[in-house]
Amino acid sequence: MINQPYIRSFKTYLKLERSLSGNSVDAYLNDIAKLFQYFDSIDKQPDVKEIDSSHLKSFISWINELGMLPSTQARVISGLKSFFGFLLLENLITTDPTELLEAPRLARKLPDTLNIHEINRLIDAIDASKPDGVRSKAIIEVLYSCGLRVSELVGLRLSNIFEEAGFIKVVGKGNRERIVPIGGSALKYMNIYISETRVHIPIKKGFEDYIFLNRSGSSLSRISVFTMIKSLAEKVGLKKDISPHTFRHSFATHLIEGGADLRAVQEMLGHSSITTTEIYTHLDRDYLRGIITDFHPRS
Template sequence: MDWRSAIKGFQAYLRLEKSLADNSVEAYSRDIERLCQFSDIQIVKLKPETVTLTDLRNFITWINELGMIATSQARILSGVKAFYKYMLMEDLVKTDPSELLESPRITRKLPDTLSYQDINKLIAAIDLSKPEGPRNKAILETLYGSGLRVSELTELKLSNLYLEIEFIKVAGKGNKERLVPIGGEAIKAIKIYIENLRVHIAVKKGEEDIVFLNRRGGRLSRQMIFLMIQGLAQTIGLNKAISPHTFRHSFATHLVEGGADLRAVQEMLGHESITTTEIYTHLDREYLKSTISQFHPRS
């Protein structure tokens, strides 16, 4: 089997069997493209089914010599492991050469978060006199009030808003749906946006059920939301590199700091594994340590 055919089959598997979004499929494909490039520079060209554990270890050495940081290496190896899991399942290989492959050790970086005061300042900086003002306020209130990923926000549907019972239905990674509670401030902002602004937008065909629209009636891009948040940060002089994901981290951190059950936070964030959510307990510990340093007389 040649690499092109193998990658094409892998892409179909990711889309149809794993229900991954196009961005995720592209990311996994790039990982295998790297392995294909490595194969091309070998004296004896490798085929997908002839790759061995030794070849993969040499591949790790190669991407390391290219100057890739440990997190990038780990991301590529994750894609390679998924590829050979697919190959084994389809009987295209007899054994999985990546099974005993160890990922590089990486230190887990704690995500940046915002204080409640900073979030209030960002929301207060929105110019509500502009046509997009109420929409932008609803976006920030929803990101912080429900901990959504930015892709979940851009795909949020009117038919999935259950504001009367304070819940929204979200399509997360792998199109897995979950019900997420939404706070009163976010509900109020969404209602104002829908009733006073969205009703006057000429909606594009096929976008009728999308909640947040641009002025041309199409759904917002992730980049547009990123730039909006960056602009607000500059307005208030916030010296932090923030993104839509910062609001998700802040949502989770503030819940944990307030004593929320980790399993409940896991459910709201849509994490498959509790270990992913546990990073917020580390953030909580950092918060406690800084509190002691600041206020304890012996510190």
């Protein structure tokens, strides 16, 4: 194959200069391989120096006709951009044929949310007479009060609670730390768990500072939290497919519906881009549209 030397050089670049994992390197190479599979299908195998934007547009049409999902198409295009960007960097080509290549627009999935009545139903269904119930109530209160990811919840530390100030320190994605306000109800139930349940657990060495523990004294697993929430939803007959992340979505949506500043919500969620936070404004728009429909005299 005439283009194998270019592909081998790209592979070396990904491994040595970009220090990507073997799986990531394979993913890039698979994307590039699809382009040359397309050329094989039309009995044409140009040198990379001859490939132009018209070739690539035809290739995109081809993978689209094959039924490839838009998200997969977008990933393939990203791989092609990296490949031809590398060739340009190495002066192996003089122009980048992917420069004007656009990825398909991806539909943004709107997150499921719970209303406050549904959240109260779940909390009220917890049997707080049992140690696991006390912990479950504290977990849901904290998830909803602080908008945490499940990994952030199970990683919470006693040393990261600043009760008098009403804040907790959270370690999020990429080990980025942020300070998040915690509501009075969440603090109350977390303290009940710590003082009445956690205090009776024989804690394993190395887990002394973790707030939420399993029965053996180790930090609680993410799966345990998922299972607990799924069981609760089934118990109250909730038809929505919920997870720990649903409480994070509900936290953000309820704040924005109540008029909270988008930048403040972004900070509390730990989003690096406000674009990620903006997905939660969809319900706010639905609410405003409903106001117009219900109350405007000429709606």
